[in-house]
Amino acid sequence: MLPEHGRPVTELLAELTTLKAADLPVRGGKVTAYVYDTGLPEVHEAAHRAYAEMLEVNMLDPTAFPSMVALERQVVGAVAELLGRPGAPGIFTSGGTESIMLAVKAARDARPGTTRVVLPVTAHPAFHKAAHYLGMEIVPVPVDPVTYRASVPAFEAALDERTALAVASAPSYPQGVVDPVEEVAALAAARGVPCHVDACVGGWLLPWLREAGAAIPPFDLAVPGVTSISCDLHKFGYAPKGASVLLFRDAELRRRAYFASAAWPGYTIINATVQSSRSAGPLGGAWATLQALGREGYLELGRRTLEATRRLAEGVGKIPGLRVLGEPEAALVAIAGSAEVDVFVLADEARRLGWFLQPQLSYAGIPANIHVTVTGVTLAGVDAMLEVIAEAADAARRRGPADVPEGLPELITSLDLDALDDATFAELAASVGIDLTATGQPGMAVVNAVLDALPAATREAILVRFLSVLYS
Numbered sequence: 510m511l512p513e514h515g516r517p518v519t520e521l522l523a524e525l526t527t528l529k530a531a532d533l534p535v536r537g538g539k540v541t542a543y544v545y546d547t548g549l550p551e552v553h554e555a556a557h558r559a560y561a562e563m564l565e566v567n568m569l570d571p572t573a574f575p576s577m578v579a580l581e582r583q584v585v586g587a588v589a590e591l592l593g594r595p596g597a598p599g600i601f602t603s604g605g606t607e608s609i610m611l612a613v614k615a616a617r618d619a620r621p622g623t624t625r626v627v628l629p630v631t632a633h634p635a636f637h638k639a640a641h642y643l644g645m646e647i648v649p650v651p652v653d654p655v656t657y658r659a660s661v662p663a664f665e666a667a668l669d670e671r672t673a674l675a676v677a678s679a680p681s682y683p684q685g686v687v688d689p690v691e692e693v694a695a696l697a698a699a700r701g702v703p704c705h706v707d708a709c710v711g712g713w714l715l716p717w718l719r720e721a722g723a724a725i726p727p728f729d730l731a732v733p734g735v736t737s738i739s740c741d742l743h744k745f746g747y748a749p750k751g752a753s754v755l756l757f758r759d760a761e762l763r764r765r766a767y768f769a770s771a772a773w774p775g776y777t778i779i780n781a782t783v784q785s786s787r788s789a790g791p792l793g794g795a796w797a798t799l800q801a802l803g804r805e806g807y808l809e810l811g812r813r814t815l816e817a818t819r820r821l822a823e824g825v826g827k828i829p830g831l832r833v834l835g836e837p838e839a840a841l842v843a844i845a846g847s848a849e850v851d852v853f854v855l856a857d858e859a860r861r862l863g864w865f866l867q868p869q870l871s872y873a874g875i876p877a878n879i880h881v882t883v884t885g886v887t888l889a890g891v892d893a894m895l896e897v898i899a900e901a902a903d904a905a906r907r908r909g910p911a912d913v914p915e916g917l918p919e920l921i922t923s924l925d926l927d928a929l930d931d932a933t934f935a936e937l938a939a940s941v942g943i944d945l946t947a948t949g950q951p952g953m954a955v956v957n958a959v960l961d962a963l964p965a966a967t968r969e970a971i972l973v974r975f976l977s978v979l980y981s
């Protein structure tokens with residue numbers, strides 16, 4: 510794999526282009542998850558160039574590279590200003606998961622002995638990951654079955670002296686609705702419990718939507734009782750990946766997120782994030798995106814996003830067999846099917862037509878659905894998107910639901926997955942017609958249908974196994 514002799518850059522880039530040919534396109538709006546496109550190529554170009562400029566700066570040591578401190582102050586300052594507390598202390602992190610990990614660690618370390626994270630079932634799995642890594646426990650709270658917002662009475666019942674952190678999402682990813690942040694934060698504050706708002710999706714979106722005319726409830730650091738908030742710039746900030754900001758109500762809580770070690774004979778370690786050595790490229794990219802768009806640019810993107818979301822939700826409501834779950838307040842729309850239209854088959858059919866719609870499995874009484882993240886670029890293609898969804902729904906109606914081999918979910922649930930090696934697991938999947946190497950292509954409906962029929966713990970075991978097989 511390592512060539513004997515070095516290869517020229519043109520050849521390397523050509524090889525990357527070839528490898529990327531099978532990828533989903535990151536621009537153009539036909540991929541409605543994972544990527545955030547402004548529709549303004551010059552903005553992304555500015556980010557690329559600034560990213561490259563900062564690429565080799567190591568954020569490990571702020572005294573060695575003061576440029577990164579200056580940039581981080583500007584970026585964190587901009588987020589604090591937008592999120593209700595100008596001058597609030599913060600940390601630039603690599604993404605939502607890292608921001609959440611640090612928020613959970615800060616809360617735990619601020620009140621030693623507390624071990625529980627109370628969150629709505631719709632909260633992002635990054636909290637489960639943080640709890641797992643930090644040796645804590647998750648206490649899930651149900652959401653209202655119609656609005657999909659966290660149930661306040663259930664929250665109240667779940668908080669106790671063991672609670673390290675209460676969590677609300679603004680919005681939650683699955684249905685794009687904002688939890689009752691004011692109520693949750695007040696309940697937490699009354700018990701002296703910190704409250705984190707996961708605004709990874711909405712932090713850099715909801716304020717612009719509000720300014721563009723949407724009714725957005727209070728959700729930020731100005732809400733009494735909110736002690737930290739995460740805001741991903743690599744989502745609706747439209748920055749290249751690797752960019753999120755975690756803000757704290759005060760510097761004391763931020764210090765609980767930091768980690769220092771002098772317990773070795775090497776260089777001094779003082780880390781603000783989980784990573785130690787890390788590139789300042791993402792920081793440069795995020796800074797440049799904010800600067801290239803400015804207030805005016807983000808407000809215009811907010812207007813377009815709001816209009817596209819409204820048109821999408823309205824249009825979906827007119828397609829027989831489909832309905833939008835809840836009343837999405839942000840730019841995330843979850844579309845459920847019906848007995849006639851299987852959403853997993855619909856997603857496959859849309860894929861055949863060149864569009865990626867993200868399948869979401871049923872959970873906690875919430876039905877399976879397909880998820881669309883509306884971005885700046887969507888408005889220009891929203892009619893085309895609706896046509897594709899209608900055509901894919903028709904095709905799904907004709908095809909009927911994916912065929913789950915009879916008895917397969919029961920068989921899988923009864924297996925001791927830990928006892929199987931990866932090769933046997935792959936063979937087993939192939940024997941029921943599931944080719945684990947053909948991911949991402951149309952034909953995923955049966956895989957999704959099988960996963961959907963399994964309990965969460967079995968789904969997780971299968972997913973871990975899948976990754977292990979993929980990288981074997």
Ligand SMILES: Cc1ncc(COP(=O)(O)O)c(C=O)c1O
Nearest residue numbers: 604605606633635682707709710
């Ligand atoms: C609400 C919410 N929180 C956290 C995350 C995790 O973000 P990341 O993928 O950047 O780690 C996501 C990702 O989609 C999200 O939607």
